[in-house]
Amino acid sequence: MRCSAMAETRALLIGATGVFGSRLAERAAREPGLLPTLAARDRTRLDALAARLGGLPVRILDRERIGAADLAGFDVVVDAAGPFQASAPTVIEAAIAAGVHYIDLADGRDFVAGIGVHDAAAKAAGISVIAGASSIPALSHAVLDTLVADWRRVETIRIGIFPGNRAPRGLAVVQAILSYAGRPVRVWCGGGWDEVPGWGMTHRWPVPGVGRRWASVCDTPEQDLLVERYRPRDSAEFFAGLELGLLHLGLALLALPVRRGWLRSLRPAARPLRAMATLLLPFGGDIGAMDVIVEGGDAAGDPRRARWTLIAEGNRGPYVPTLAALAMLRRFRDGRPPAPGARACSGILGLADFAADFATLEIDTRSE
Structure with a gap:
């Protein structure tokens, strides 16, 4: 394992051909001092991506069967494959055995x-x-750390992520959503834990500069980590939404048999449902957004409300979940890894760690 400052850092990117993995690979390939190797299960897609990025080295790997020997010669491994719901920690165990950052x-x-x-x-x-070097919790907490830096208390937190309909839909993301749609989700509401149906609490969310988007509750690490880090007195909620009402409300309808106990999960239907949603790609737009709203009290005890909004046009939204992992790779390259x-x-990361990438990708952020 090497991560001395300015040394060439050898990174293995698992899931490199996916929606997020390919975008991370694209950005990492441009970074001085980073030597990415692309890993996935599909040789054809892997070779095509490697050629597009200038002939990067490739490995045929299955994240469920990876071992320490597969990580020999690397400084850090990035798992961008997913889905992580009910996933075994195989890659983590291999990284620890090999002495490779993860x-x-x-x-x-x-x-x-x-x-x-x-x-x-x-x-x-x-x-x-x-774990979780992505839009949540890495970016969302960098935002909140900035917004509430001088506050005495936090009352409510609301976070929403709203991809444009024309954004590509990876199978792992579809599987993740379907794994909890209709199933009980623990949420912090009214100063205590409660259970609501996954993809429930459906409402319209006005996003500044974008307009109203559908929003429903999701089962993510944020539900726990927001409460742990910011101690909100009232609520901490995370929502996501599909741009087209047909898809968003259609999923809520499909989740009803799960809510009533007639079906265990919608996850087995991920492939056909993804195929059906793909037919609607020509509709809607290519603007994605992320919205963070927090209320509480400042150092003087006066009521405060703050908001941070990200707007990604031109289908650049799928880059956003990869930027925290890219920032972490830079830290390892520069000899600034987190403590073991x-x-x-x-x-771990601050908003400054994302600023340069937001600028080069022409992603707009605004605060109020």
């Missing part, structure tokens, strides 16, 4: 919540194991 883009609630199980082993191996141990990517 980053993932995990959005699985239990997966991220359980990352601390690997803390002692990661410390013993002298490596950093970082296993933790969620909360409080």
Whole structure:
């Protein structure tokens, strides 16, 4: 394992041919001092991506069967494959055994919540194991840390992510959403924990500069991490929405048999439902957004409300979930890794770590 400043950092990118993995690979390939190797299961897609990015090296790998020997010669491994719901920590265990730093883009609630199980082993191996280096919690917490830096208390937090309909839909993302649609989701509301149906609490969310988007509750690590880090007195809620009402409300309708106990999960239907949604790609737009709203009290105890909004036009929204992992790779390259141990990517990165990428991707952010 090497991560001395200015050294060439060898990174293995698992899931490199996916919606997020390919965008991370594209950005990483342009970074001085980063030497990415692309890994996935599909040779044809992998070779095509490698050729497009200038002939990067490739590996045929299955994240469920990876071992320490597969990581030999690398400094850091990034798992961008997913889905992480009900996923085994195979890559983490291989990284620890190989003494290789680990980053993932995990959005699985239990997966991220359980990352601390690997803390002692990661410390013993002298490596950093970082889960959730993505829009949540890495970017969302960087935003909140800025918004509430001088506040005395936090009352409510609301976070919403709204992709444009023309954004590509990876199978792993579809599987993740369907894994909890209609199933009970624990949310912090009214100063305590409650259960609501996944993809429930459906409403219209006005996004500044974008307009009204559909929003429904999701089962993500944010539900726990927001409460743990910011101690909101009233509520901490995370929502997502599909731009087209036909898709968003259609999913809510499909989730009804799960809510009533007639079906265990919609996840087995991920492939056909994704295919059906793909037929609607020509409709809607290519503008994605992320909205963070927080209310509380400042240092003087006066009521405060703050809001941060991200707007990504031209189908550049799918880059956003990859930028935290890219920022982490830069830290390893520059000899600034987090202390050894296993933790969620909360409080590690600041908004400054994202600023340059927002600028080059022409992604707009605004605060109020």
